[in-house]
Structures are given as structure tokens and as C-alpha cells.
Amino acid sequence: MIFQAWFLELTLMPMGNILSYEFMQNAVLTGIMASIVCGVIGPFIVTKRMVFISGGLSHTAFGGLGIAYWLGVKPLYGATAFVLLSAGIIGNLKEKMSDLFIGILWAVGVAIGIIFIHMTPGYTPDLMTFLFGNILMIPRTDVIITFILVLIVTLTVFIFYRGFVTITLDEEYARARKLPVKALNMALIILIALSIVTLIQVVGIILVIALLTIPVAVAGEMSLNFKQIIWLSIGFGIIFCLSGLFISYLLELPSGASIILIGGMFLIFVKGAKKLFPRQRAIVSHEGSRTKCSTQ
């Protein structure tokens, strides 16, 4: 009976009604902006194998959060400062050492956060929000900050697209062509840091990596063209964010985890479908003489 009532409520609920709430508008706007950032920066992270760097960067944000709580300033500012600082350190690491020190930075960042939160008197209500994200609790001011971050990231990638593509594809060749490889690498890491700050609000520190990689993984199953992968990733990101948001609202589930799980299930579905129905590479012969191969 309860289920029936719930189902009735669900079917009768008009979409426009949900969107009239300001928190829902903020959530939808942030979800779309986060998807744009994921689509723009995610393909670079995946192809340049910077997933570990991204994980490290997002976890160092926890240190910034802790200090911000302790000082009583806005947590987002603390997180941004810490992630940018870590980006500066990681960007200057020698390649041989980077794996080791990113791991250390990852743990030290979290440790700083734990200590400072422990030292802060009283209850810290939105700590869980930062660990696991809550897109339904984003205030309007943060939506505006997010918009500015997204604008910076997207415009920079748009302007320096060729440079970023060249260093991702063949760093040595970029050096041979005398491109400012070090500066471009640094810029890319800073852009990743800014994207991570945006995404932490949506899915939280721990789940950020998933949002940066799952849309790209799904897009990569469908296209072998970098630009197409960027557009597809943005599209899939929007689908995951909005459907995850909707489901978490209806079923009262945590929003960040819902978004990631929908993405994860979608990826399994796409991979499975590709396994079950492989693209035809069949050789069809015509009149016994001409052989035609179709690959796509």
C-alpha cells in the first residue's frame, strides 16, 4: 500500500514542480557545469594517464577543508587553496618521483584534514557532504563560483587545445617543436585542480575520480576521435548527473553515489553490449571475385 502511494506520487509529480525549488535549480545547473568540466578535462586525464594525479589532488582538498573549518572560513576556499598548492607541487615533481610523492601528498592531505577537524570544537555538519558530495545542498553563491571555474577551464582548453593535444600525444615531439612543454603541463595540472574543486561539490572528494573517468570510458567505447570523445563525455556526464540527481531525490539516496553508480552501470551495459554484438568485421564477397571489408 505504501509502495502504491509512493508510486502514485511519483507518476503524478510534474517535472516543472521539482525545478521550481531553488535547491533543485542549483543542483541541475551545477550538474550540467560539472559535466562540461569532466568532458573537457577528463579525456586529457585518461589519455595522459593522470588518473592517480587527479585522485591525489582531490584528496589533498581534505586538508584544506580541515584548516578552513578550524579557521571558520568557507570550506570551498580552503579546498581550492590546497588543491592549487598541491597542483604546484605535483607539476614540479620529476617524472621518476611523481608516483611516490603523489601517494604521499594524498595521505598527508587527508591526515592534515583529520587533525584540524579534530581540533575544531563542535559538530561539523557538512563534513560528509565534502567526502561524498551533495548536489542538493549547493548554495547559489557556490553555483556562481562554479560557473567562473568552469569558464576558466573551458576557455583555457579551447584556446590552447592544440598545445595540450600535442603534449598529451607526444611530449618529446612537442619539445622538438620548441613548445613550452613545462608550462603547458603545469597549466594542465592547474586546470585539473580547478575542475576537481568544481566536482568535489557534486560527488565529493572520494568519488571525483569516477566522474572524471566514467564518461570518458563510455565515450571511448564509441569513438576513436579525441574531439568526439570530448563532446560525448560532456553528454554522458549530463545524463549521469541529471538522472542520478533525479533518482537520489525520488528514492532519497545520497546524490553523489547515485550519479557514480548510474555511470558505472551504464559503462558495464555499453561494454557488455559491445561484447555481445561486436562490430561486423565480416568479409562479404561479391560474385566470388571482389572482396569487401567493412569495419565500421
Add this chain to the structure above:
Amino acid sequence: MEHLIEVTNVSFGYEDIPVLEDVSLNIFEKDFVLIIGPNGGGKTTLLKLIIGIIKPWMGSIHIHKDVSGRVGYVPQYASFNRNFPISAFEMVLTGCINTQNYFGKYKKDDIEKTGRILEKVNMYARRHENINNLSGGQIQKVLIARALVSEPLVLFLDEPTASIDITSKTSLMDFLNELNEKMAIAVVTHDPTPFAPTYRHIACLNKNLYFHERGELDTHVLEYVYGCPVELLGHGIPHTLLKKH
């Protein structure tokens, strides 16, 4: 003949271990230089120093003014990021990139040039193919095209014969000879035999460099450089690497 590139008394190493000591080398206009030597002798390192990928500890590398930016580089074929989804055409297009244009868009001229060069290396029909679907020889053609699209005055190739079969080797040689009419070519290789008919200078490199005119090289130098007796083709013109012995 005029100098294009002058390498004078260059030393370099990784960490604290020297790889090159007091190396000097000149590359002339329309030269054909072979750089040979044992594994770990610093052949690729020397190439990277000349191209400017790494900076020397000591010594100077002078590239004449009009050559700067017009240096083509064909790395060993597996050296780029195979993870990156890119078509042959786009790969060649990245060869147009330089310090002035890494922001913004490709010009119409760049796109036309890319098409022309892909035709020249017989890869135009497969230009939309993903680079990972191409064979070793085809990838090499794409990498050569990428180096040529910047209209180089000197073309450097690192082990160009390492990943291709005999037929591709022959057509590569013909192609390099044709290019040599317009530009200087420097090849790093441990397999100098196919280049025997065409080379002008040969440099034996094992930490130190021994530079020779065509036909000047003898077995003693080779033995010294490799540290053991080696066999190289040495019988009669045109297929000769060694001087008469």
C-alpha cells in the same frame, strides 16, 4: 657546402653518468650523415641534443638561423602515446605546430600541406584510419610525413629501419634519396648496410665520436668503438661502408 648545424665539444649524461664526451659534428647542406655505434653508445641522446629535446652539460650546438624551426624529427616508432585516439591525418597535422601557433586553429594552408605530404608517402587513402590500426611501416610513413610537413632543411631519423620489413626498407631508402636532393638527412642506426650506397659522412659513436668522410672509415676505428671485431659491408663501390682493405 655550407654548415647547417655545428656541434662543438658537447658533453652530456644522465644523472651523474656521462653518455657523451667532447663530441663534435657538422652537418652540411644536403648532407647524408650516418650515426652508428653500439647500444647505449649515445646515438639517440646525440640526436635529442641536436634537436633540442635535452640540453648539453658542456659545449655548444649551433643551428644556423634559417634552419631553426625547420628541423624534422622522426622518433623510434613506439615513442608516442599509443593511448591517444588520433587519425593519421591529425597526427601529421600536429607537425605544423610551432611556438607561434600552438593556440588557435590550424590554417587552411597547413591542412592542404598535410594532404599533399600524405599523398607523397602513399598514405592519403588511409588518412582517416586510427593510428593504432596501422602497421609498423605505415606508422613510420605517418611519422616521416609529420616531420616533413614543417618543410625541414634537416631531417633526423632514429632507427628508421628497426620496425619494417625488407620491401618497406627498400622503398624507404628510395624515398630518403629523393628527399636528400632537397634537404640534409641524418640517420641514427645500428644497421648501416642499407644506407651504404648513399651516405656522405659517417659518425661512429660510443661516448666519443669519430667522424669520417665517405670511404674513410676503417675496421680499426669500428673495433675500437664497438670494443670487439665487427662485420660491416665493405666490398667495392657502391655498396661500401669501409675503406678498401
